[in-house]
Amino acid sequence: MSVRSTLPQASVVGESPHPSPPPQAGEGNQAGIIDADLTGRRSRAARRRLITIYGLRLLFTVVWIGSWELSTRLNWVDPFFVGMPSGVVQRLWTWITEGTALGPLWLQAAVTMEEAVIGFIIGSLLGVFFGILLGRIELLAQTLSPFIKAANAIPRVVLGSLFAIMFGLSLWGKAATAVVLVFFVVFFNAFQGVREVDRNLIANARILGADNRRLTTEIIIPSALSWILASLHISFGLAIVGAVVGELFGATAGLGELIYSAGHTFDVNGVFAGMFLLAVLALIAEGFISALENRLIKWRPNRVSGEIPI
Amino acid sequence: MASPAIELHGVTKRFATPKGGVYTALRDLTLEVAPGEFCAVVGPTGCGKSTTLALISGLELASNGEVRVEGRPVKGIPEGVGYVFQNDAVFPWKSVLENVAAGPRYHGAPGRDARDRAREWITRVGLAGFEDRFPYQLSGGMRKRVGLAQSLINGPRILLMDEPFSALDVQTRSLMENELLSLWASTSASVVFVTHDLEEAIALADRVVVITAGPGTVKGTYEVDLPRPRNVAEIRFQPRFTQIYEAIWSQLRDEVLVSYERQKHAAAG
Numbered sequence: 001m002s003v004r005s006t007l008p009q010a011s012v013v014g015e016s017p018h019p020s021p022p023p024q025a026g027e028g029n030q031a032g033i034i035d036a037d038l039t040g041r042r043s044r045a046a047r048r049r050l051i052t053i054y055g056l057r058l059l060f061t062v063v064w065i066g067s068w069e070l071s072t073r074l075n076w077v078d079p080f081f082v083g084m085p086s087g088v089v090q091r092l093w094t095w096i097t098e099g100t101a102l103g104p105l106w107l108q109a110a111v112t113m114e115e116a117v118i119g120f121i122i123g124s125l126l127g128v129f130f131g132i133l134l135g136r137i138e139l140l141a142q143t144l145s146p147f148i149k150a151a152n153a154i155p156r157v158v159l160g161s162l163f164a165i166m167f168g169l170s171l172w173g174k175a176a177t178a179v180v181l182v183f184f185v186v187f188f189n190a191f192q193g194v195r196e197v198d199r200n201l202i203a204n205a206r207i208l209g210a211d212n213r214r215l216t217t218e219i220i221i222p223s224a225l226s227w228i229l230a231s232l233h234i235s236f237g238l239a240i241v242g243a244v245v246g247e248l249f250g251a252t253a254g255l256g257e258l259i260y261s262a263g264h265t266f267d268v269n270g271v272f273a274g275m276f277l278l279a280v281l282a283l284i285a286e287g288f289i290s291a292l293e294n295r296l297i298k299w300r301p302n303r304v305s306g307e308i309p310i
Numbered sequence: 311m312a313s314p315a316i317e318l319h320g321v322t323k324r325f326a327t328p329k330g331g332v333y334t335a336l337r338d339l340t341l342e343v344a345p346g347e348f349c350a351v352v353g354p355t356g357c358g359k360s361t362t363l364a365l366i367s368g369l370e371l372a373s374n375g376e377v378r379v380e381g382r383p384v385k386g387i388p389e390g391v392g393y394v395f396q397n398d399a400v401f402p403w404k405s406v407l408e409n410v411a412a413g414p415r416y417h418g419a420p421g422r423d424a425r426d427r428a429r430e431w432i433t434r435v436g437l438a439g440f441e442d443r444f445p446y447q448l449s450g451g452m453r454k455r456v457g458l459a460q461s462l463i464n465g466p467r468i469l470l471m472d473e474p475f476s477a478l479d480v481q482t483r484s485l486m487e488n489e490l491l492s493l494w495a496s497t498s499a500s501v502v503f504v505t506h507d508l509e510e511a512i513a514l515a516d517r518v519v520v521i522t523a524g525p526g527t528v529k530g531t532y533e534v535d536l537p538r539p540r541n542v543a544e545i546r547f548q549p550r551f552t553q554i555y556e557a558i559w560s561q562l563r564d565e566v567l568v569s570y571e572r573q574k575h576a577a578a579g
Contacts, residue, residue: 201401204393206387207369207387208412214416218412223403299403299404299445301446
């Protein structure tokens with residue numbers, strides 16, 4: 001997986017955007033009526049577009065699920081290997097009503113989320129800390145650079161087996177796997193964010209009398225925040241990967257474990273049902289991260305909307 | 311006579327270029343600015359005008375020669391220096407109030423004090439009512455006012471301005487120039503105002519220094535004996551203004567041509 005792929009759309013922020021001035025920055029009064037009319041038309045157009053998008057999404061889902069269901073029902077492909085949507089729904093329903101082989105369904109979700117969230121938080125904090133540290137101290141960055149590149153190049157999920165030995169069946173083994181995956185993404189973004197800070201802003205702050213500490217807390221960190229927050233979107237997905245892979249190396253509960261046990265019993269529908277649940281959890285987490293982003297970066301002209309731009 | 315506020319003696323500044331060469335921005339530049347004087351520095355593009363300011367502010371150190379501010383050699387950023395940047399340098403994540411209050415807070419003023427003083431300055435630059443806006447919600451001229459208030463609130467004895475109004479439209483520009491003059495009149499700061507616009511330089515300054523095409527050095531110095539207070543928009547019509555303009559332009563023109571030829575060659579090569 002590529003770790004440097006999170007160039008935030010916010011990278012333009014550093015170079016002081018020149019957005020069109022807001023309405024109050026000088027517009028004639030007589031233009032008010034036309035403006036209101038225009039705004040109305042524009043918002044109606046935007047709503048139509050939104051409806052179209054949702055419609056197309058629905059259509060996509062129907063075609064996708066429908067063709068899957070149809071092709072398995074007509075035995076064009078063997079449902080034993082690819083499962084079938086109705087079977088997945090059925091499996092989900094049994095899990096919800098009767099519980100899973102490992103216990104109640106909510107418990108499995110809670111276990112995996114706990115592992116992922118703990119790993120995500122620890123990994124992000126470490127990533128931000130070391131990213132800023134190395135971004136600020138050139139000598140340290142140059143010294144450690146080959147080690148970091150090497151560590152980034154190896155497939156770190158294999159560390160999961162090591163953590164399983166260290167932490168046994170406890171949640172820490174899974175959280176630790178999530179930590180190593182999250183850390184590097186956040187680290188590289190924080191590091192790059194610090195490097196990309198507008199030199200003008202640093203010069204201005206220094207002239208205004210900021211010492212090194214102020215420079216870091218008031219200029220560098222807020223400036224790097226766009227990058228860091230952008231990396232959090234990707235890294236929560238990685239935290240879930242870490243938790244699930246961690247469960248592979250030994251667990252008694254969790255969605256990952258649920259998926260493996262379904263796989264071991266050739267229950268393809270169970271595998272898909274587990275994947276579906278993971279996706280739902282990831283989307284919910286994504287929503288929280290977007291909300292956090294909007295809260296922390298209210299100074300940016302184009303706020304991150306709930307929609308995921310691809 | 312009082313000792314100069316700013317002295318540059320035989321200053322040379324070289325930069326390493328990315329290709330491993332050496333680029334000389336300034337060569338043997340000597341310049342003095344008296345306390346309370348408004349000194350404009352003009353020259354063609356790329357003559358090291360901005361470098362001059364960077365040296366005075368301590369953001370860069372001279373390769374050779376001596377830079378002194380208020381008699382003390384510049385080794386870091388000297389006390390009492392303000393800097394208004396060419397590009398926006400207001401902090402985009404701070405509100406107008408927090409932007410202007412930054413200086414006093416960095417100098418250890420308690421938050422409430424700093425904000426009170428900031429409100430005062432925001433009013434003085436005509437932005438009352440915009441305290442809670444973020445920079446992206448302001449027009450270019452308004453952001454410039456924030457930048458001006460941000461530097462002036464620290465009460466600088468030396469104010470360095472790097473083509474501060476070059477990005478503004480003509481009307482906003484002469485408005486801001488007039489405001490700068492009236493704000494400056496209420497202080498006793500020495501100003502070094504870098505610009506490529508000779509009209510602006512004459513309209514604002516007590517003295518205009520012409521820098522040669524890079525590597526920059528002083529080509530000539532001209533007193534501007536136009537009476538104050540001045541109205542920047544109207545002073546251009548005075549015969550004396552035209553005389554001074556012609557005298558300086560005859561010097562500046564050659565440098566502009568040299569610089570233009572070089573750019574043409576650089577573009578062709």
